[in-house]
Amino acid sequence: MSQPYQQQPGPGAPGQQPYGAPPPYAQPPAASGNTGLAVGVGIVAMIVGAVIYGAIMRASGGDAGEYTLYAYPAAAAGILVGLAFGKLGGRNPALPFVAIVLGILGAIMGQFLGYAMLINHWTDGQIGIATAFTDEFDLLKEAFKEDFDALVAAMYAVGGAAGFALTKRLGNG
Template identity: 40%
Template structure:
């Protein structure tokens, strides 16, 4: 019995339509974007050369706690240097002459220690005022104790300046108040101002 249906058509060249097609050829590289600017001279991009900006509100540099410790140490050194110079300039009868640059040096040393170590901390300049005033006061108290000890030794009494300061501190303080005048106040003000200004000026 003959069929009226035509035979299936074969693809030309005897190819099998279900056979795996050969892989495509090598892909062409993408065209460069017109919005990207390549580095000049063919130099590679160095991300380390572009440091990120500092974050807003970053903590200030410096160590305020260590600065206070250094300021106290500077205050003690300056106070004893003040006392030693004060004793060296005293007369044999116990009178002494106040020298303004000693108070200036006390504030300078304390402010330098606070500012260099503590950085730009807003509290440290006020700490500089307190330590400078304390340094001048302690220097004068120790200096008066040294002068009184030397004067006592001339009278045949063996009393060290430390014993004079600790055992007779009230008498030394009364002598300090007796000698305190407008010039003494001026020197104290200079020391406090120098402690404040130098702390702010040398801060990193």
């Protein structure tokens, strides 16, 4: 008698599956970016942004004790940090949040540096910039508190947001 179907495996281990073994897994993608280098360059970029902001603040100061706070230079610190993190840091998920902190710190440092440069200018160099940070820091803090309002807070937020956005955009590209 001829059987229309092949013989089915008996009880026990099943037979071999068709097509053999599955192919091996692909290698994971190579790690992109150097987080340590990105953080180092980001800190340098934050300092450069702070110096730019302080210099613009000093340039806006007059001889009668007036000065102007600008929003764009405050965002420059965040932009520079975001560029450094995005280009050098790769896709590290923590870097955008570090960029927020460094962008805001850069703007605050720039504002304090601007106050110190203005004090140096208004005293005709009798109080140096370093001396303003060491001996006259209470005066810097008082000026900072006096100028701090919602607009300044928004200025800092723009700097942090710029750092976050650029890090995300350039890191994922």
